[in-house]
Amino acid sequence: MDKKVTLAQLKEVVQEAYDQVKTNTGGKNADYIPYLANVNKDLFGISVCLLNGQTIHVGDTDYRFGIESVSKVHTAILALRQYGAKEILDKIGADATGLPFNSIIAILLENDHPSTPLVNAGAISACSMVKPIGDSAGKWEAIVGNVTDLCGSAPQLIDELYKSESDTNFNNRSIAWLLKNYNRIYDDPDMSLDLYTRQCSLGVTALQLSIAAGTIANGGVNPVTKKEVFDAALAPKITAMIAAVGFYEHTGDWMYTSGIPAKTGVGGGVMGVLPGQFGIAAFAPPLDGSGNSVKAQLAIQYIMNKLELNVFSNNHITVVD
Numbered sequence: 001m002d003k004k005v006t007l008a009q010l011k012e013v014v015q016e017a018y019d020q021v022k023t024n025t026g027g028k029n030a031d032y033i034p035y036l037a038n039v040n041k042d043l044f045g046i047s048v049c050l051l052n053g054q055t056i057h058v059g060d061t062d063y064r065f066g067i068e069s070v071s072k073v074h075t076a077i078l079a080l081r082q083y084g085a086k087e088i089l090d091k092i093g094a095d096a097t098g099l100p101f102n103s104i105i106a107i108l109l110e111n112d113h114p115s116t117p118l119v120n121a122g123a124i125s126a127c128s129m130v131k132p133i134g135d136s137a138g139k140w141e142a143i144v145g146n147v148t149d150l151c152g153s154a155p156q157l158i159d160e161l162y163k164s165e166s167d168t169n170f171n172n173r174s175i176a177w178l179l180k181n182y183n184r185i186y187d188d189p190d191m192s193l194d195l196y197t198r199q200c201s202l203g204v205t206a207l208q209l210s211i212a213a214g215t216i217a218n219g220g221v222n223p224v225t226k227k228e229v230f231d232a233a234l235a236p237k238i239t240a241m242i243a244a245v246g247f248y249e250h251t252g253d254w255m256y257t258s259g260i261p262a263k264t265g266v267g268g269g270v271m272g273v274l275p276g277q278f279g280i281a282a283f284a285p286p287l288d289g290s291g292n293s294v295k296a297q298l299a300i301q302y303i304m305n306k307l308e309l310n311v312f313s314n315n316h317i318t319v320v321d
């Protein structure tokens with residue numbers, strides 16, 4: 001069913017979601033990375049990017065927060081661009097783990113396979129694959145350039161977060177070397193881990209993330225800058241990965257209740273992709289037990305349900321004047 005909505009009606013729904021969720025006090029900031037524990041817990045923003053480039057934003061959508069695991073999507077896209085869909089499937093995989101994002105057991109259970117670029121193991125593996133191999137500065141330039149193209153503007157490294165995370169990432173160090181043991185790291189393990197940690201420490205806004213999501217929903221063409229960032233054939237590949245594991249062990253519940261493939265980060269960001277329709281992002285620091293933003297989840301669920309949209313239904317909206 002095609003439903004016609006005006007931009008004003010759409011704005012109203014986003015505003016309603018914001019008003020309903022704003023006072024929710026559930027969850028707490030991530031504290032295993034000291035920087036994140038100190039971010040103002042009341043920050044909250046929602047942004048939608050339509051495929052004609054119009055954006056709707058309510059609340060703190062200009063605040064730069066740590067992109068954290070949402071960056072896994074960006075770098076998976078970069079690896080897909082550099083290697084193609086088949087080689088990423090062979091070298092990393094596209095499976096759900098059903099386990100927490102930083103799971104070591106998941107690596108062992110998948111027969112030495114990182115499973116997907118959207119959990120820590122596969123993301124470190126993806127960073128190792130980024131070309132030019134052996135050139136940390138060149139790889140970083142490629143990672144940041146790709147994030148910039150997807151978001152339509154540059155992210156900014158949050159130095160304090162990078163330091164905070166580098167000083168405390170002992171679990172990720174084990175993952176990097178375990179993957180090396182299984183020949184699933186394709187460059188220097190310490191360099192790959194450092195690139196992963198640095199990309200997680202990039203500061204982005206909810207507005208930027210909604211544009212990145214809009215770029216995926218739009219088949220690789222950034223709706224705002226109109227730049228073709230990646231080949232349209234890769235859009236369903238990355239969206240399938242997001243749908244399979246975007247909320248880690250709670251991905252099934254998320255898909256069932258929200259109807260939109262989305263990826264979370266412990267900085268409080270969630271980025272959702274509704275193919276052919278829009279990209280959406282919400283940000284609020286307090287997280288549930290799996291590291292997913294409580295308010296961002298509620299806001300996106302509200303909007304999807306209110307508009308009666310679902311990636312598994314054939315409902316869609318057309319925005320009219």
Ligand SMILES: NC(=O)CC[C@H](N)C(=O)O
Binds near residue numbers: 069165200
């Ligand atoms: N889920 C997340 O956002 C985790 C990202 C964080 N950088 C980590 O590796 O632990």
